[in-house]
Amino acid sequence: MSEGFDYLFFLEVLTGGLLSGVMYSLVAIGFVLIYKTSGVLNFAQGAMLLFAALTFVSLVERGVPFWLALVVTFAIMVLIGLMVERTVLRPLVNKPPITLFMATLGLSYVIEGSAQLLWGTQVHALDLGIEDIPFEFHGIFISQFDLFAAGSAALMVLLLTLFFRYTRVGLSFRAVADDQFAALAVGLRLPRIWATVWAAAGLVALVAGLLWGARSGVQFSLSLVVLKALPVLVLGGFDSIAGAIIGGLIIGASEKLAEVYIGDYVGGGIEGWFAYVLALVFLLIRPSGLFGQKLVERV
Amino acid sequence: MAILASETVTTLKHPDWAGPLAVLLAAFVLVPLFGSNYLIEAIMMPFLALSLAAVGLNLLTGYAGQVSLGSAAFMAVGAFAAFNFNLRIEGLPLVVSILLAGGVAAAVGIVFGLPSLRLKGFYLAVSTLAAQFFVQWALTKFGWFSNDNPSGVIDAPALSLLGIAFEGSLGRYYFALIIVTLLTTLAWRVATSQTGRNFVAVRDNETAARFIGVPVLKTKLLAFALSSFIIGVAGALWAFAYLRTVEPAGFNLDRSFQILFIVIIGGLATIRGAFLGAALIVVFPVVLSQVGTFLLGDLFDSGVLDMSQRIVLGALIIVFLILEPDGLAALAQRLWLRIGSRTRSLSEG
Amino acid sequence: MLDTHYTFSALDGSASFREFPSVNVQLPNRASRVQAPVALSLTPQPVLALDDVTLSFGGLTALAEISLSVNPGEIRAIIGPNGAGKSSLINIISGLYRPDTGFITLGGQVFRQVPASRAARLGLARTFQNLALFKGLTVLENVMAGLAFTRRSTFIGQAFGLPRARREDRDARERAHSILSFLKLEAHADRLAGSLPYGLQKRVEMARALVANPEILLLDEPMAGMTVTEKQEMAGFIRSVRDDYGTTIILIEHDIGVVMGLSDRIAVLDYGRKIADGTPAEVRADQAVIDAYLGVARHDDFEEGI
Amino acid sequence: MSNLLEIDAIHASYSETIKALSGVSIRVRDGEIVALLGSNGAGKSTTLKAVSNLLPAERGQVKSGSIVFDGRDVQRHSPAELVRAGLVQVLEGRHCFKSLSVEENLVSGALGRGSGRADIARDLDHVYATFPRLRDKRHTSAGLISGGEQQMTAIGRALMSRPRLLVLDEPSMGLAPMVIQDIFRALKKLNRDNGLSLLVAEQNSTVALQFADVATVIENGRTVLSGPAAELRDRADIKAFYLGESGSFSTDRPAA
Amino acid sequence: DEQYFPLQSYRVGPYAAGGTGFFGGFIDYMNLINTRDGGVNGVKLTWDECETQYEVERGVECYERQKSRAGAAAWNPLSVGIAYAMIDRISTDKVPLVTVNHGRTDSTDGRVFPYVFPLLLNPYSETSGIINYLASKEGGLEKLKGKKIVVLYHGSPYGKETIPIYELLAEKYGFTLQQIEVPHPGNEQQSQWLTIRRAKPDYVVLRGWGVMNPVALKTAQKVGFPVTKIVGNVWSNSEEDVIPAGDAAIGYTAITTQASGADYPIVKEIIANLYDKGQGNLEDKKRIGSVYHNLGIVNGILNVEAIRIAQEKFGKRTLTGDEVRWGFEHLKLDQAKVEALGAKDLFHSINVSWDNHEGEGYVTFQQWDGKKWNVVSDWIAPDWKLLRPIIEKSAEAYAKEKGLKLRTEADAEGAVN
Numbered sequence A: 001m002s003e004g005f006d007y008l009f010f011l012e013v014l015t016g017g018l019l020s021g022v023m024y025s026l027v028a029i030g031f032v033l034i035y036k037t038s039g040v041l042n043f044a045q046g047a048m049l050l051f052a053a054l055t056f057v058s059l060v061e062r063g064v065p066f067w068l069a070l071v072v073t074f075a076i077m078v079l080i081g082l083m084v085e086r087t088v089l090r091p092l093v094n095k096p097p098i099t100l101f102m103a104t105l106g107l108s109y110v111i112e113g114s115a116q117l118l119w120g121t122q123v124h125a126l127d128l129g130i131e132d133i134p135f136e137f138h139g140i141f142i143s144q145f146d147l148f149a150a151g152s153a154a155l156m157v158l159l160l161t162l163f164f165r166y167t168r169v170g171l172s173f174r175a176v177a178d179d180q181f182a183a184l185a186v187g188l189r190l191p192r193i194w195a196t197v198w199a200a201a202g203l204v205a206l207v208a209g210l211l212w213g214a215r216s217g218v219q220f221s222l223s224l225v226v227l228k229a230l231p232v233l234v235l236g237g238f239d240s241i242a243g244a245i246i247g248g249l250i251i252g253a254s255e256k257l258a259e260v261y262i263g264d265y266v267g268g269g270i271e272g273w274f275a276y277v278l279a280l281v282f283l284l285i286r287p288s289g290l291f292g293q294k295l296v297e298r299v
Numbered sequence B: 001m002a003i004l005a006s007e008t009v010t011t012l013k014h015p016d017w018a019g020p021l022a023v024l025l026a027a028f029v030l031v032p033l034f035g036s037n038y039l040i041e042a043i044m045m046p047f048l049a050l051s052l053a054a055v056g057l058n059l060l061t062g063y064a065g066q067v068s069l070g071s072a073a074f075m076a077v078g079a080f081a082a083f084n085f086n087l088r089i090e091g092l093p094l095v096v097s098i099l100l101a102g103g104v105a106a107a108v109g110i111v112f113g114l115p116s117l118r119l120k121g122f123y124l125a126v127s128t129l130a131a132q133f134f135v136q137w138a139l140t141k142f143g144w145f146s147n148d149n150p151s152g153v154i155d156a157p158a159l160s161l162l163g164i165a166f167e168g169s170l171g172r173y174y175f176a177l178i179i180v181t182l183l184t185t186l187a188w189r190v191a192t193s194q195t196g197r198n199f200v201a202v203r204d205n206e207t208a209a210r211f212i213g214v215p216v217l218k219t220k221l222l223a224f225a226l227s228s229f230i231i232g233v234a235g236a237l238w239a240f241a242y243l244r245t246v247e248p249a250g251f252n253l254d255r256s257f258q259i260l261f262i263v264i265i266g267g268l269a270t271i272r273g274a275f276l277g278a279a280l281i282v283v284f285p286v287v288l289s290q291v292g293t294f295l296l297g298d299l300f301d302s303g304v305l306d307m308s309q310r311i312v313l314g315a316l317i318i319v320f321l322i323l324e325p326d327g328l329a330a331l332a333q334r335l336w337l338r339i340g341s342r343t344r345s346l347s348e349g
Numbered sequence C: 001m002l003d004t005h006y007t008f009s010a011l012d013g014s015a016s017f018r019e020f021p022s023v024n025v026q027l028p029n030r031a032s033r034v035q036a037p038v039a040l041s042l043t044p045q046p047v048l049a050l051d052d053v054t055l056s057f058g059g060l061t062a063l064a065e066i067s068l069s070v071n072p073g074e075i076r077a078i079i080g081p082n083g084a085g086k087s088s089l090i091n092i093i094s095g096l097y098r099p100d101t102g103f104i105t106l107g108g109q110v111f112r113q114v115p116a117s118r119a120a121r122l123g124l125a126r127t128f129q130n131l132a133l134f135k136g137l138t139v140l141e142n143v144m145a146g147l148a149f150t151r152r153s154t155f156i157g158q159a160f161g162l163p164r165a166r167r168e169d170r171d172a173r174e175r176a177h178s179i180l181s182f183l184k185l186e187a188h189a190d191r192l193a194g195s196l197p198y199g200l201q202k203r204v205e206m207a208r209a210l211v212a213n214p215e216i217l218l219l220d221e222p223m224a225g226m227t228v229t230e231k232q233e234m235a236g237f238i239r240s241v242r243d244d245y246g247t248t249i250i251l252i253e254h255d256i257g258v259v260m261g262l263s264d265r266i267a268v269l270d271y272g273r274k275i276a277d278g279t280p281a282e283v284r285a286d287q288a289v290i291d292a293y294l295g296v297a298r299h300d301d302f303e304e305g306i
Numbered sequence D: 001m002s003n004l005l006e007i008d009a010i011h012a013s014y015s016e017t018i019k020a021l022s023g024v025s026i027r028v029r030d031g032e033i034v035a036l037l038g039s040n041g042a043g044k045s046t047t048l049k050a051v052s053n054l055l056p057a058e059r060g061q062v063k064s065g066s067i068v069f070d071g072r073d074v075q076r077h078s079p080a081e082l083v084r085a086g087l088v089q090v091l092e093g094r095h096c097f098k099s100l101s102v103e104e105n106l107v108s109g110a111l112g113r114g115s116g117r118a119d120i121a122r123d124l125d126h127v128y129a130t131f132p133r134l135r136d137k138r139h140t141s142a143g144l145i146s147g148g149e150q151q152m153t154a155i156g157r158a159l160m161s162r163p164r165l166l167v168l169d170e171p172s173m174g175l176a177p178m179v180i181q182d183i184f185r186a187l188k189k190l191n192r193d194n195g196l197s198l199l200v201a202e203q204n205s206t207v208a209l210q211f212a213d214v215a216t217v218i219e220n221g222r223t224v225l226s227g228p229a230a231e232l233r234d235r236a237d238i239k240a241f242y243l244g245e246s247g248s249f250s251t252d253r254p255a256a
Numbered sequence E: 001d002e003q004y005f006p007l008q009s010y011r012v013g014p015y016a017a018g019g020t021g022f023f024g025g026f027i028d029y030m031n032l033i034n035t036r037d038g039g040v041n042g043v044k045l046t047w048d049e050c051e052t053q054y055e056v057e058r059g060v061e062c063y064e065r066q067k068s069r070a071g072a073a074a075w076n077p078l079s080v081g082i083a084y085a086m087i088d089r090i091s092t093d094k095v096p097l098v099t100v101n102h103g104r105t106d107s108t109d110g111r112v113f114p115y116v117f118p119l120l121l122n123p124y125s126e127t128s129g130i131i132n133y134l135a136s137k138e139g140g141l142e143k144l145k146g147k148k149i150v151v152l153y154h155g156s157p158y159g160k161e162t163i164p165i166y167e168l169l170a171e172k173y174g175f176t177l178q179q180i181e182v183p184h185p186g187n188e189q190q191s192q193w194l195t196i197r198r199a200k201p202d203y204v205v206l207r208g209w210g211v212m213n214p215v216a217l218k219t220a221q222k223v224g225f226p227v228t229k230i231v232g233n234v235w236s237n238s239e240e241d242v243i244p245a246g247d248a249a250i251g252y253t254a255i256t257t258q259a260s261g262a263d264y265p266i267v268k269e270i271i272a273n274l275y276d277k278g279q280g281n282l283e284d285k286k287r288i289g290s291v292y293h294n295l296g297i298v299n300g301i302l303n304v305e306a307i308r309i310a311q312e313k314f315g316k317r318t319l320t321g322d323e324v325r326w327g328f329e330h331l332k333l334d335q336a337k338v339e340a341l342g343a344k345d346l347f348h349s350i351n352v353s354w355d356n357h358e359g360e361g362y363v364t365f366q367q368w369d370g371k372k373w374n375v376v377s378d379w380i381a382p383d384w385k386l387l388r389p390i391i392e393k394s395a396e397a398y399a400k401e402k403g404l405k406l407r408t409e410a411d412a413e414g415a416v417n
């Protein structure tokens, strides 16, 4: 990098970063949904993603048509949501968040195990019919696939925002996350709310799982993409869908730029933690993320 | 929203001396006398190291209320620091290396504990992941830490304590046991002292704690330091007494979760819980796999069996959380009470 | 409302409040903090004064130009409708809020904001309106925690049981026990504070505040959620703390009967302004107070007049 | 009058270990106001939580006895179903949704019942009329308002679901005297005009006995006394112990 | 008599795909020996599996559990971490530890590591083999001068192990070298590949692991870097690495020690004897002859032949671990012998001695055509003269650190039972 600054390259890295960021956001949104209604980080989101992708790809490989497979998988995700509500959330109502968090960890074992038990441990290729081949745009290579992913993310955010804005469900979600005991007393149907939101999270997991699966193959490590989503959540705020998007873009872009421009000085491979440190620095300025709801406390 | 159980069954009271004494007796005498090599090598060693780590984490998460997902990083710091002290400082007794390593872990703990002064709940928890990933990266990246071993793996030196060599699996067992006993006693003393009460005060109500003159910032950092110290020593035991060789990847996020699991399943804010939880987490998968193979090995192929075990393990964790959110310690106490009342009613009736 | 007979009956436990001085605790020297002995002062120097304190949250003015003085050894009540700013006032005195304008004089020192972490050392103690107990500690430990600011020993000393730590611990324990028996909480000493019924929790808070032998005690609705009997008992405690130790007490309470019977002077707040300040008799007769707070309604009115 | 709520000899405990109730019986008839009296820790709150089937959420359990609301066995219905059936509770310690604004808190009360927008608007007006103070605070987070304002919010929230039986746990706690009067007056009016039945646990027995038709006293988890409020009001021992009106203080509890 | 193989297998968790293939092949081969030959000279082969999920401490637990059973022949964990944790233990217990294609490079030195056998290929030989292959494509080692090679490695000790060797070779042959790290697990490589494209290298060596491999191929495609210029190492060479990448992997080349495909006599025999009778270990028959499965079969051949050789010396009975060690140290399978075993062209040959525990390190290269791997090179040998001194130096340092005495040939000849 001795010659002058290569703007085109910078732009390319930036674009690539932003588009990767969208992929992170896709995963992060699933977390946000659950956090909004239970105040809990759902660690099983990664497992759900894996489950959805694996189910879909296995169905397709067994000759089920694309759209039918999509519908069936979604139906199964809804079923999982219902079961989780019944067997995990309902008995753990009004328990401290950390207990629920641990339960979601246990849940991730169950889901991962079932996924592999059902569909085997093989890796699969997933072809969504969208080429991941770049086209050139003013000297920058952009992949169709990334654009498609960005489009899906945008659509999902739009849907969820409308859902929260124009139904009263949003209010009950927030109430439940705030004080479960009071929510019970007020007569909110926690089971129904949770089942809904887990089904929605299942849908998000399906979309994210398909996109990530198409990129990296459908295999166990798909459940590791959650690690990419966590700093996004911290940065954007656990309970903000907009935050998940903005956070994803910021993390994606700065992580790539850091790897390319700073990585050399410390020997590279800093992407693994850079996002976390960035999020941390950010948090010190805004303790509940960019768009997260502030903790309300008074004496 | 407060992240911790508001009704943790605390056992800050003096426990009867009889219980711990019996346990120590069993650990020091019965296990070596009657335990097989398998029990000692494959069960007791990881049990001891993980228990100690959980004791450490419990000080931080259970008592002081700061959730950390980075415990494995501090274990790694402890292991690699002890390795380097021992390697690079000629003639330094091994125990001193290990204690210094604990000190290094404590220092790193303080650095990564600084965010706790501003962050709470899951925000803090996720921020401790920075420690997890950064430490692992640094240990892999800089060959110096592993004495430029091409595989980044460190090998354990021979164990000795006060000039006595601890050899063989029994020797290593005693080495670990002595250190665990001492540090647990220390942790228990701290937990039941004013410092421990300050931890709980900060956890339960920070504002009130500050107002009555608990130095909140100092207390939080002290919790991070103490906890990291103990976890660091546990890491050294894990590396030196148990596995005898470790690589940074051995201290990954799963390990952090495992320790947190132990703390939660055992019971927040109980020292006993750390041991009960560790016993469960260490023994459980082993029992599950042996029983599984024994009972169903002929029916299913091993892949199916292994997968089912993972499912069962996850399900059991959930069941435990549902049945006893206060942890095994509370469960044990309840059983104890029940047995007590039954014997009493028997003797009366 | 309270007869002396009752007040003393509350005190005839084995370890009474009177025995405090015999316990050797290293508290800041009380004598040096007290400005003037209660009995001697003719024009008492206030131990606490607020000057022109204003506090606002966003657009809302919670307190507007409040000035208030509190004399040593006085029981000073603050009353007013809900949301009038009473708790905010106490939060300012205890350093949890910083006023927009004005200052606080405490023990001769003038503050823009009282440093909350040094409040205990300045002789302040308080209870909280919405309970701020350490639920995971036992009652005894909660009370001992009230002495946290006096601790000099480090965690190392405590872990290894060095003499100073042991002495401090023993002293704190004895002191806490004597307070518990004074407040008739001995029976609950080893229960987790969080599992007690509400009323008892309030009393434990009071014990935690008292254990440091504070110069000024701030009580935010200490009797909410108690039966009349329990209130009477509590009032007895409050009075005897003042009588025996000259502790200055600032009291927020909605039970007018208790307030009138207990306090020396009463300040009345409404919408963040002080609308009256004087003796119980003066306040009771003040029309503004009646309109804003007391109302005219008495018992037996549920059936008619609605 | 038919029985709206019938609590029959319930025993309850927490975490399998802490016994909280050992024989509480209460009956609330349609259109009646019942006061539940008892000192600290007597088990009032536990009884009320049992009525709304909220005990399981606090690791509590009704061990024996029955609770029947309007023909339903309460223990077989979720709290949400009970709310829909008209049984609503105002919890001890307010339990407002701290991060929601006052108005959102109030609206959340209507969600349980599934009211339409117009209904909600009307009910909101009604609540604001009862508690004018809340109107000023409608956009403030409930976590930041004063203790009394929170109490009003909690009661308002319960009223939003148009209950048939309103269960109140110490509604007067932390309220200014005039507000207490206002609230009870408002409740009384609802009782008279709409036939709202009320079960109120109160420490402030003076007010409670004024207000209620019937009162039940529990001690150490047992019903010890029950009868028309007016009658209890006149009993000397009750007066001495709960109303603090007697000249001389006595530590003896009133005989059952 | 029975000879027992404790298997620390992994069929769950992130690396289950590789584990099922490898252990499937290994078990298939042992099964074949039992059913076809009635064991090795009448000695039945037995085994049991203990699940490790690729986790070190589970591996150790399995070791402690399984070692109590009599007649253990050798350990084959197929995991670097587990292998490392076992070195101390197997040295005390005197049972060989076989780390085919992986493990500690310096354990090749039998003077210091009597019981450890990184058979077929160690990381240094692999590196040398890859560079030799690239040279052959360019037309000779001297043609490498001035070329540019990028090594994209997994951010783990495994990935980093060969950094100094590449540097050494770069200096020796005069090519420019850039080594770029991909953080674990490697599901995001945008920045790395943009950097690569900008660097315009002649070749990229992919030293990947798990999900990193398909993502690398996909990302290369996305940034427009030709896949034909990418060469994978021995842990980036399986179907699991390319299938998920779909079309992006067509034309990708990778090193291997054993060819893939089911066309070899021994594989056919396994199909005929086992799978056709429903006794095969793989659930999915499509995976017969896959890279991991064939590696498992080759691994089976090596283990079984070591026993056979040891039996010649010690008698046709259950052998002790140390006797099997002797067998491994005399494991010489030349190409004729390999052919006799039905494995001609499946792997080249092996020639283990008391101080060289690797064999010969012959490798070949295979290219993915979207369906299967096709061999595209001859068998290539590494640069022994260059590597051996480095290995010895490292091993001697280890011996010094541990206070071990170097073994001599005479020490190696005897065996304890």
Ligand SMILES: Nc1ncnc2c1ncn2[C@@H]1O[C@H](COP(=O)(O)OP(=O)(O)OP(=O)(O)O)[C@@H](O)[C@H]1O
Pocket (backbone or CB within 6 Å): A297, A298, C057, C060, C062, C080, C081, C082, C083, C084, C085, C086, C087, C088, C089, C129, D140, D144, D145, D146, D147, D148, D149, D174
């Ligand atoms: N931290 C805060 N943030 C925003 N508003 C606040 C805060 N604290 C208090 N307020 C507002 O200031 C006003 C005064 O509150 P305060 O708690 O002092 O009232 P109070 O007199 O104690 O009432 P009550 O008798 O009901 O307890 C209230 O309207 C409240 O909403």
Ligand SMILES: Nc1ncnc2c1ncn2[C@@H]1O[C@H](COP(=O)(O)OP(=O)(O)OP(=O)(O)O)[C@@H](O)[C@H]1O
Pocket (backbone or CB within 6 Å): C195, C196, C197, C198, C199, C200, C225, D014, D018, D019, D020, D038, D039, D040, D041, D042, D043, D044, D045, D046, D047, D058, D092, D203
């Ligand atoms: N969540 C809980 N866990 C354990 N014990 C509890 C719990 N809630 C209440 N208790 C215990 O149950 C008993 C009855 O308590 P309850 O709260 O019902 O009394 P109360 O009459 O409402 O008292 P108060 O007037 O103080 O509110 C008490 O001994 C209390 O300590």
Ligand SMILES: [Mg+2]
Pocket (backbone or CB within 6 Å): C086, C087, C088, C129, C220, D146, D147, D148
């Ligand atoms: Mg107040």
Ligand SMILES: [Mg+2]
Pocket (backbone or CB within 6 Å): C198, D044, D045, D046, D092, D169
């Ligand atoms: Mg109550």
